[in-house]
Amino acid sequence: MAVYGGRLLHFVYRRKATHSFASRHEEQTAVSARIPGPVKFLVGIFVSWLLFYYVLLAGLVSVRGLLGPVPWLLAALLWLAVMLEGVADEQKLAFKNQHPHTLCTTGLYRYLRHPNFAADAVFHLAALVLGWWVSETWMERLAVSIAPGYMAQLMIAKCLGGDADLR
Numbered sequence: 379m380a381v382y383g384g385r386l387l388h389f390v391y392r393r394k395a396t397h398s399f400a401s402r403h404e405e406q407t408a409v410s411a412r413i414p415g416p417v418k419f420l421v422g423i424f425v426s427w428l429l430f431y432y433v434l435l436a437g438l439v440s441v442r443g444l445l446g447p448v449p450w451l452l453a454a455l456l457w458l459a460v461m462l463e464g465v466a467d468e469q470k471l472a473f474k475n476q477h478p479h480t481l482c483t484t485g486l487y488r489y490l491r492h493p494n495f496a497a498d499a500v501f502h503l504a505a506l507v508l509g510w511w512v513s514e515t516w517m518e519r520l521a522v523s524i525a526p527g528y529m530a531q532l533m534i535a536k537c538l539g540g541d542a543d544l545r
Contacts, residue, residue, distance in 0.1 A: 382460050382501060389467045396471065398478035431525035435509045438522060442512040451509040459501035462486070466493040492537045499533035502526040 394397050410418075444450050479540035486493035502525075509522030 382456075385460060385464050389464070389471070393467075393471055396475055398474040428525040428528065431521060432505070435505060435522045435526070438512045438518065439508065442514075448507060449511055452504050452511065455504040456508070458499055459497045459504060462495035462526060463494050463501070468496070478491060495533045495536045499530050499537060502530035502533060 394403055439449075444453055466486045469487065470482045473480075473482040473484060473487075490496055506523055506526035509526065510519050513519040513522055
């Protein structure tokens, strides 16, 4: 989970510094400025709770361990998803630096319209299954399903949704 977060933070920082993202960043800053403070506060609480459920999942995995082949396969799938998302993000970043107003159709984007979101969905689905695998009670299963379930459905919706906001 920490590798996923660290990779994403590093990518967002690098993307923000690129010339090709400058206009998009200005749009996002303007939209953010119009969001009322209480709404931003509630979003912060929501994101914090999602992170709490991921910490709970990581805690269960560390306490119960990765016993048997299924948890190890799921852990490998988590790593693979992080790596694929990183490759897709880097390919798009490099493409957009050279062609800022053109749709990226090279590399992984030649085969999938949104490989970064698809890899992200795989990551969260693997985390969901891993959480179920290491859980022993229905309350634990419910708790470890909240964050990865929400994030997986969000990424799948992005993969299947319109492209206007993803350029």
